[in-house]
Amino acid sequence: MALRDLIEHSSKRRSILKALLAGAALPFRAVLPSRAQKTEPSRIIKDGMAYRRLGRTGLLVSEIALGGSPLPDWDLLLRLIERGVNYIDTSHTYDNGNSERTIGRLFKAVGRDTIHVCTKFHVEGNWSEKSIIASVEGSLRRLGTDAIDVLAIHGADRAEDLTDERLLAAFDNLKAQGKFRFRGLSCHSNHQAVVAKAVDCGLYDMVQLGTNVFDIQETEKNVRTYGDYAGESGLRGLIDRAHGRGVGVIAMKVLKVGGRRQDLAAFQAGGVSLIQAMLKWALDNEKLTAVVTEILSYEQMEEDLGVIGRPMTAAERAVLFAHVAAAKKDYCHMCGLCRAACPAGIKTTEILRALAYADSYGKGQRAVREYSEIRPEKSASACLNxxxxxxxxxxxxSVRSKLRRAEALLG
Ligand code: SF4
Ligand code: SF4
Structure with a gap:
């Protein structure tokens, strides 16, 4: 879509969404910057929203993208689309498939081309080409669409899976039927191996990874922006590498684990929002396309969308780094080094992640489900101490105390 078309369509989109929010049922077509050509600018700001190119896919994606676990209520969802959010991240498991069903309803209400959807499948346990295809076909049914924009592996944590013949056969089969457009993956741990392989093998168009201000290292106390970051975990290097090869990068966990549920009062004095500072820190890296974040209230919408086009201030930087200094001892970076060092093969990183859903996000059910998916011999109960x-x-x-807590709370 050319820029002039985007400008024309933008006002049309807003007037139709206004009608929908007023109760009218008016399906409409392609009004957001969805299928832009690669020769156009890499960043566009229009009507209060900024859009960046998702690597070689050419998709223009709103800098604030919506997380689908859970989605906001219907009215807020429409408001977010009206405000220019055009990318939703979901998965076959989110809200027992209801996240995908709601997006399907949204496609019908506002037009399929208005929103880019990324949904995911798992390669865990007893998986096969057939199980992947069945999972994706279930997603397509719930979404009520013929094709997924970005089809991604959910939580890839083994580099060897990325080129597994069963997986590639499933991708080829689905691609031949036109059931998705671009390949991607999300990665919660073992980034160094998984993201590097995804980029280097040339088969993946998008990677979604967790990154946030806690990735700043001790030695970088004077770091001012994301652009200065070249930390030990190497995430910055991975993002550079992906960008250089045309692989789009979407950031998640930017508000750090449970950012919205932390007691942030001490860091928000003087009208500074720590949440906004965290978002700005990530968006400062122009090699990232967007930040995926949950938005569940109008207040959160205003807070998150309020960062668009506004650079970080000195006051925000100060509260951000004060917060990091105060909370870093309890923040797990999901680097996977503890898991690699465990002689018993305990899935420490996954266990800490499950625990964080309970302790930091207040998502007890999801925490129990994630913990139950870890086989007993890999769970905290098998720890040798x-x-x-x-x-x-x-x-x-303190990995062991967290494992004990996970077993007591979730086991
Ligand atoms: S607890 Fe494990 S995964 Fe978390 S930061 Fe430490 S080594 Fe990395
Ligand atoms: S204390 Fe438990 S989890 Fe940690 S390395 Fe030893 S066996 Fe593994």
Whole structure:
């Protein structure tokens, strides 16, 4: 879509959404910057929303993208689309498939081309080409669409899976039937191996990874912007590498684990929002396309969309780094080093992630489900209490006490 078309369509989109919000049922077509050509600018700001290119896919994606676990209520969802949000991240498991069903309803209400959807499938347990195809066909049914914009592996954590013949056969089969447009993956741990392989093998168009201001290292106390970051975990290097090869990068976990549920009062004095500072810190990296975030209230919508086009201030930077200094001892970076060091093969990183859903996000059910998906011999109950995990952790996390808590709370 050319820029002039985007400008014309933008006012049409807003007037039709206004009608929908007023109760009218008016399906309409392609009004957002969805199928832009690669020769156009890499960033466009229009009507209060900024859009960036998702690597070689050419998709123009709103800098604030919507997380689908859970989605906001219907009216707020429409408001977010009206405000220019045009990318939703979901998965076959989110809200037992209801996240995809709601997006399907949204496609009918506002037009399929208005929104880019990324949905995911798992390669865990007893998976096969057939199980992947069945999962994706279920997603297509719930979404009520013929094709998914970005089809991604959910939580890829083994580099070897990315080129597994069963997986590639499933992708080829689905692609031949036109059931998705671009390949991607989300990655919660073992980024160094997984993201590097995704970029280097040339088969993936998008990677979605967790990154936030806690990725700043001790030695970088004077860091001012994301652009200065070249931390030990190497995430910055991975993002550079992906960008250089035309692989789009979407950031998640930018508000750090449970950002909205932390007691942030001490850091918000003087009208500074720590949430906005965290978002700005990520968006400062122009090699990232967008930040996926949950938005569940009008207040959160205003807070998150309020960062568009506004650089970080000195006051925001100060509260941001004060918060990091105060909270970093308890923040797990999901680097996977503790898991690699464990002689018993305990899935420490996954267990800490499950625990964080309960402790930081207030998502008890999801925490229990994620913990139950870890086989007993890899769960905290099989821990030998040897301490190797804590020696391996570069951030000084008390891994064993977290494992004990996970077993007591979620086991
Ligand atoms: S203490 Fe438990 S989890 Fe940590 S390395 Fe030893 S066996 Fe693994
Ligand atoms: S506990 Fe430490 S080593 Fe383990 S994943 Fe978290 S940050 Fe990495």
């Amino acid at each position: 040897c301490g190797s995990c804590e020696k391996a952790c570069p951030y000084g996390i």
